[in-house]
Amino acid sequence: MVQVMEDVRVEKHSAAALIDRTTGIQAEDVHAWFDKLHALRGISMTIAERQVTAIIGPSGCGKSTFLRCLNRMHELVPGARASGRVLVDGGDIYSPNVDPVEVRRRVGMVFQKPNPFPTMSIYDNVAAGLKLAGERNRKTLDQVVEQSLHAAALWEEVKDRLQKPGTSLSGGQQQRLCIARALAVSPEVLLMDEPASALDPASTLRIEELARELAKDITIVIVTHNMQQAARVSVETGFFLDGELIEFGSTNDIFTRPKERRTEDYITGRFG
């Protein structure tokens, strides 16, 4: 009996039902430009599987740009381009025969500001990725929506109003809805671009808790300018400055005994 209860609890907060495979990422000499602005200058880092990796650094250091290079969102900005190799599950996502649309399906993303589709219900927001990819089977959709909302720890709050607009939720709930929406297409990696910076402290903690929970099943990369957040949520941390990766290592080391002077200056609040 106890066993059964526990299974139910695990089922509720786990993304395991959705994520059938996850993978690490190897970035090799990634450069990025906005027109003539050289925003990333040769980033190489290995993002380990099934853990939260944080990227910190002051505004304009290129951390978001790097994140957007990991799912080929960077090149959507007019005038933007990137070079280098990004290996997802061993394959270079920048190799010429790779379809960026498929890369974005495999590497999901959650944005700074919660952005549920305003014309869609809670249900349709979560189902959007599958529906627009042509999935019509009602049973499949129902199941994925429920699993995704469970995984995003939102199911209990919205299960009785799935047909209400996604925008009727609070900011924190909207962000978890966006996480559910991203998980629904079964990505192999989840990128989070300052996912809590528009939220109140309580909602922020819930998102952090969720990120840690999700990392049991899926690789997560989180960009944040909040160092406490990086310390709370991540296993490894990379520090970016002026488009370069200054230091990368275990979060504990970065925050307690950084090797680089610039890292220390940043985390002790001397700039940024």
Next chain:
Amino acid sequence: MSFLCTVAVLAPLFLILAFLARTGLGALNWDFFTKIPGAAGEAGGGMANAIAGTVVLIGLAGLLGVPLGVLGGLYMAEYPNARLTTLARFTADVMNGVPSIVMGLFAYVLVVLPLRHFSALSGGVALGVMLVPTVMRTTEEIVRLVPQSFREASLALGIPQWKTILRVVVPTAAAGIVTGIMVGMARIAGETAPLLFTAFGNRFWNWNIMQPIAALPLQIFSYAISPFDDWHRQAWAGALVLVAIVLLVNIAARAAAARQVKLR
């Protein structure tokens, strides 16, 4: 001071409406909406065919102008830096300023001359071409208001750009696009000049788009310059009905606009 200015601006409008209502209402009756014009000089008859004709012409104009305008507007909004966009925007602005009789001439050369006769189709083409720039610019403006974040959210789910535009961007802007279409239609509903040598007018019922068709503005024009008192009265009634139609479409446009998702 500003109050006086407001009154000064609104006064002529209300005077026109009041005068129109007073004169027009007197000639409005059941026959006006159900009968076609009587023989010249004879009292009685109505403008049923002209009302229907105007609806047909607006419908034809919509079939031509709405898809072109909406697709053009979408293109301009989604590819703001394309050379074609600059060209299209400039063209739309010029087209907005082209006298409407020139549009009639355009349709005359394009449709009437090759077919060798006037037709509802040519009138629809003339009005449809006039509809394009209005719909195009309003569509562009509302679609540009759709925040980039919604596009990114969709693209990040692995949804191709064309599907993102059709299934995320367009629904988000839909009410605004519909408003633009309705305002454009209200504008062309009262156009007379482009129809003079295209739709041409018709004293009888016609449902064949290859034949000349009646239209309210044309009917008002020919009745107003006729020598018969009864026709003058009917011209006023026609004008009143035309204004009422335009007003109704505008109210519908406002209702559609109210349903637009807030984008700012």
